[in-house]
Amino acid sequence: MAHVSQRPVGEPGNLTAAGLLVPATIFVAIGLLVPIAILFRYSLNAFVPGKLMVDALTIANYVKFFTDPFYLQVLWRTVRVAVACTIFCLIFGFPLAYVLARTQSRHKNLLVMAIVLPLFVGNAVRAAGWMVAFGSKGFVNASLMGMGLISVPIEIMYTEMAVVIGIIAVNMPFMVLTLQSVIEGIDRNVEEAAFSLGAPPMTMAIRVLFPLALPGILAGVILTFILAMNAYATPVLLGGPKFQTMGPLVFSTFAQQNNWPFGGAVSFILMTVTLILTVASSLLIRRRYA
Amino acid sequence: MASLTLDGLTKSYGDVAVVKSVSLDVRDGEFLVLLGPSGCGKTTTLRMIAGFVPPSGGSIRIGDQDITGLPPWKRNAGLVFQSYALFPHMTVAQNVAFGLEMRKTARSEVAPRVAEALRLVRLDGFGERYPRQLSGGQQQRVALARALVIRPDVLLLDEPLSNLDAKLRLQVRLEIRALQQQTGLTTVMVTHDQEEALTMADRLVVMSDGAVRQLGTQSDLYERPADLFVADFVGRSTMIAGTVTAPGAFRSDGGLVLTCPASAVKGPATIALRPERLTLGPAAHGLDNHVPGAVSFVSYLGAMLDVHVRLNATDHVVVQVPNRSDGLAPAVGDAIEVGWPASACLVFPREAI
Secondary structure (H helix, E strand, O other): OOOOOOOOOOOOOOHHHHHHHHHHHHHHHHHHHHHHHHHHHHHOOEEEOOOEEEOOOOOHHHHHHHHOHHHHHHHHHHHHHHHHHHHHHHHHHHHHHHHHHHOOOOOHHHHHHHHHHHHHOOHHHHHHHHHHHHOOOOHHHHHHHHOOOOOOOOOOOOOHHHHHHHHHHHHHHHHHHHHHHHHHOOOHHHHHHHHHOOOOHHHHHHHHHHHHHHHHHHHHHHHHHHHHHOOOHHHHHHHOOOOOOHHHHHHHHHHHOOOHHHHHHHHHHHHHHHHHHHHHHHHHHHHHHO | OOOEEEEEEEEEEOOEEEEEEEEEEEOOOOEEEEEOOOOOOHHHHHHHHHOOOOOOEEEEEEOOEEOOOOOHHHOOEEEEOOOOOOOOOOOHHHHHHHHHHHOOOOHHHHHHHHHHHHHHOOOOOOOOOOHHHOOHHHHHHHHHHHHHOOOOOEEEEEOOOOOOOHHHHHHHHHHHHHHHHHHOOEEEEEEOOHHHHHHHOOEEEEEEOOEEEEEEOHHHHHHOOOOHHHHHHOOOOEEEEEEEEEOOEEEEOOOOEEEOOOOOOOEEEEEEEOHHHOEEOHHHHHOOEEEEEEEEEEEEOOOEEEEEEEOOOOOEEEEEEEOOOOOOOOOOOOEEEEEEOHHHOEEEEOOOO
16 A cells, blocks of 8 residues: 655645745745845934935934934824724724624625725725815715704814724724634534523623634734824825824835934834734733633 | 423514424423424524524413513523534533523532533533533533533423434433433424434424424324325335225225225325335235235345335335345345235325425
């Protein structure tokens, strides 16, 4: 009888499997790690107006960021907006994802398409749409005034609320689709078992559904949080020039002030804070439910 | 513990009636099995009892209490699923304790009751394991313990054995039956496996097309089936189509003239014959009906042989005979006589099955 290899694909020593990893690894190395390394080196350089970047080994750029209230304010605002967006996406997204995952409707595919539809429109175009809706004579104010609920237009445009709403609209599909795929993998009978054992819906959700959906919740939270931290078009267009967040700050430091060392430092701080908060939130959620 | 009463229970989705006015009385401590082919409405009936499907009409009572409008979490029903449906993120003990926690059982009482339930299903010492570390049979016993520990009014079993392999199924079947008798729980089980149903039930309900065809004990269903569907679904029968020409006289479409018990059936009719009531060979000669035929097929079942005998161009019967040690088994092509007493003929009005 011929010998059949029992080694599962991906086991160490399997040259074919290792070979499959090479292209992606090279791509990530060249496309991501190298630029990050270069950027980090830049962030330690000195900036002399007129001479651009001067080779140095200094942490002055980081000190500048963390000692200037303006930059700390920008960072704090970015984190606040990203956290708010992520929480709202989770709270609004979970019920939606649940319904989508459990529906028996023949039109399920259409529903999924409807969720993804906002992504068919580019960020900038969508933000422009929100600008029209949020303006003092925009759709929202006109409707509210038409219904007689308000007499003076409310200020939505160029506020934090506008930015949060705008980012939620972009990030929601990511949250919903991530959650949906995980919820679909949870046996409906497990929920019914909890009901039959005396758990009302909310108790069932907390004790059974959320813990089992945890991988999806984590993935969704990480995805939307990272996207929100790094949002660019939405805060620029809906927040206006005074509403600075980290993404636009990185761009303006590089492109408008030509201050590459400081831009590198800002990028690095944004990346590190995102990473730390992502890991922290994962640990928090895991501890709460696992 | 209590009796369970279904009264005119109906479920329709739009114009499609899935369960048509089912009325049943499950006595206190009785093991009732809902038996039927897939799509007959038995699972929907069970899910209405559990509270997952709101009935379109009719009522459900446990004892004297009408539970028709109660949500599942307020009906004290223990449910066991085909897929076990254990909570994968909880240990066996946590799974079993879940229902007690929901009932706010005193903490000091939970541990002993969980231990007792696990002992009942012979899984003491497995409390700290996770469901994924158990075999299918063990998982199903945990599911059983989880349903029993809450001391439910009724125990509902939804095809509890279908995911187990054949050998284990026989064993768990007996265990569930023994447990049910030990605890005296009013139990309703849904299955499509008639052997399972016959071995476990006190009484059975045969359903098809959303309606109850017959309610009765094993021998009621097997020996006195209410209609052709039950005769065909419970046990095995060969059918001979024909006409009742006079009370007690039947003429098959193939021209056989047979004696059968006098009944109210007139005109086009079908006779159902149980394979084991038929006799082969010279012994057939003294019986009410005896017909010459030719063996067309023999299937070997181990202890028994199924001998298919063609009687004429349209009629054939299946005869079950013991597999004798002398090797005198009929062979394909043998000319042979088949006989059966009139009482072996179950006569029904002709209908499409």
